[in-house]
Amino acid sequence: MALIEDLNDFKHQTDETGILTIYLNTDFADGSQHGGEWKIRLKNGLKKIKEYIDTSGTKEEQKAYKKLADMANQHIYDEQMNLQKSFVFMASADGEFLVEKILQVPVETEFHWETYPVLDQLEELQTEFPGVGVILVQKSDVIFIDAALGEIRDEKQFSWEVESEDWKQYKGNASADRTASGSNQVDELQQRFEENRHRWYKNLAPVIDKEVKQRQLAGLYVVGNKESIRDVEQHLNTKVINTIPKNLISKPSHEVLNIVYDEEVR
Numbered sequence: 653m654a655l656i657e658d659l660n661d662f663k664h665q666t667d668e669t670g671i672l673t674i675y676l677n678t679d680f681a682d683g684s685q686h687g688g689e690w691k692i693r694l695k696n697g698l699k700k701i702k703e704y705i706d707t708s709g710t711k712e713e714q715k716a717y718k719k720l721a722d723m724a725n726q727h728i729y730d731e732q733m734n735l736q737k738s739f740v741f742m743a744s745a746d747g748e749f750l751v752e753k754i755l756q757v758p759v760e761t762e763f764h765w766e767t768y769p770v771l772d773q774l775e776e777l778q779t780e781f782p783g784v785g786v787i788l789v790q791k792s793d794v795i796f797i798d799a800a801l802g803e804i805r806d807e808k809q810f811s812w813e814v815e816s817e818d819w820k821q822y823k824g825n826a827s828a829d830r831t832a833s834g835s836n837q838v839d840e841l842q843q844r845f846e847e848n849r850h851r852w853y854k855n856l857a858p859v860i861d862k863e864v865k866q867r868q869l870a871g872l873y874v875v876g877n878k879e880s881i882r883d884v885e886q887h888l889n890t891k892v893i894n895t896i897p898k899n900l901i902s903k904p905s906h907e908v909l910n911i912v913y914d915e916e917v918r
Contacts, residue, residue: 669745672720673764678735697763716745742769757802782870789876790901791845857887864890
């Protein structure tokens with residue numbers, strides 16, 4: 653289940669021994685992160701809590717914290733090649749509660765040892781980055797991305813098929829799948845596309861609207877060249893949050909999301 657859908661459950665989690673919460677900024681676009689400063693902040697943050705527990709905590713807390721701190725340190729380092737803007741870690745002493753998420757939105761680095769998970773930043777991010785749709789349009793290929801809290805929750809690809817005269821839907825989407833194959837097929841499809849693109853996009857628009865409504869998304873970001881954006885947008889009944897006139901359909905989805913969020917921040 654996606655992080656945004658789990659937040660209400662997190663609020664009911666408690667552990668009298670302790671729950672470790674870590675918000676770690678790993679954004680390399682942040683000027684302070686060029687030297688991998690997140691590693692220093694992780695080390696210092698965990699050390700500071702250890703010193704507090706060693707002074708004020710029980711033996712049970714000390715033992716539980718050491719186990720969770722070692723786990724957090726190991727798991728974050730295991731993911732260091734995959735890190736994006738931030739990493740969130742939450743774990744309880746009893747082992748019943750564990751959250752580990754790589755996010756594509758930044759957080760303020762914080763460390764907490766409480767009897768409950770500290771959710772303030774996640775709740776702020778939920779408000780700032782609610783569930784939204786992103787559609788990438790490149791002629792007869794359209795990618796739909798469902799994202800929230802900087803996390804990709806689902807992806808679909810829609811491609812127009814000449815033979816069936818209809819949009820075919822594919823679950824998921826790898827960037828390698830976003831390129832057409834067969835030069836003759838491509839030429840034929842491009843010709844047909846130019847002749848019929850308004851009708852084709854008009855046929856697809858209700859499908860996109862339905863996806864947005866069923867997923868209860870706040871709206872759509874439409875990405876593509878200016879002509880494609882205009883052609884698609886005029887048929888949508890969904891709120892368009894922003895348009896981004898860039899051809900990103902060959903980019904991996906996490907890179908697309910980074911660009912969309914960066915455009916919105918600016």
